[in-house]
Amino acid sequence: EVQLVESGGGLVQPGGSLRLSCAASGFTFSSYDMSWVRQAPGKGLEWVSYINRGGGSTVYADSVKGRSTISRDNAKNTVFLQMNSLKPEDTAVYYCVRYNHYRYDYWGQGTQVTVSS
Numbered sequence: 313e314v315q316l317v318e319s320g321g322g323l324v325q326p327g328g329s330l331r332l333s334c335a336a337s338g339f340t341f342s343s344y345d346m347s348w349v350r351q352a353p354g355k356g357l358e359w360v361s362y363i364n365r366g367g368g369s370t371v372y373a374d375s376v377k378g379r380s381t382i383s384r385d386n387a388k389n390t391v392f393l394q395m396n397s398l399k400p401e402d403t404a405v406y407y408c409v410r411y412n413h414y415r416y417d418y419w420g421q422g423t424q425v426t427v428s429s
Contacts, residue, residue: 314338314418315336315337315338316418316419316420317334317337317420317421318333318334318406318423319332319333319334319335319423320332321424321425321426322426323426323428324398324425324426324427325428326399326427326428326429328427329395329397329398330394330398331393332348332392332393332394332395332425334348334390334408335389336389336390336391337389339410341389342366344410344411345363345410345411346409346410347359347360347361347362348361348382348406348407348408349406349407349409349419350405350406351404351407353404355404358375358404359373360373360380360393361373361393363384366386367383367386370383379395379397380393380394382394391408395425398425402427403425403426403427404425405423405425406422406424406425407420408420
C-alpha cells in the first residue's frame with residue numbers, strides 16, 4: 313500500500329522557518345518524481361515545488377522561489393521542503409504528492425503550516 317506521511321508543520325512567526333518531511337512507503341521511492349502542493353484556507357490547490365527521482369532537478373512556484381528548498385533522501389524514502397522567510401500567505405495545508413505519468417496519483421494527509429504573530 314502506498315503511503316505518504318507528512319510532518320513538520322506548525323505555528324511559526326512571520327520570517328521564521330520550517331522544514332517539512334514526507335515519509336514514503338509501499339513503493340520504490342527512488343523511481344518516482346515528487347512534489348509539494350498546498351491549499352490555503354478557502355482557496356484551491358497550489359503547486360509549490362517539484363523534484364525529480366534522482367534529486368538533481370528541482371522547480372519552484374514563483375510564490376516560494378528563493379525562500380524554499382526541496383530535497384530528498386532516497387536511502388530514507390523521504391522528501392523535504394525547507395521553507396524560510398515565511399509569510400502569512402504561506403499559511404496552508406501542505407501535501408506531499410507522488411508524480412506518476414503526468415499526474416499526481418497519491419497524496420499524503422497533509423500537514424498544517426500557520427504563519428502568524
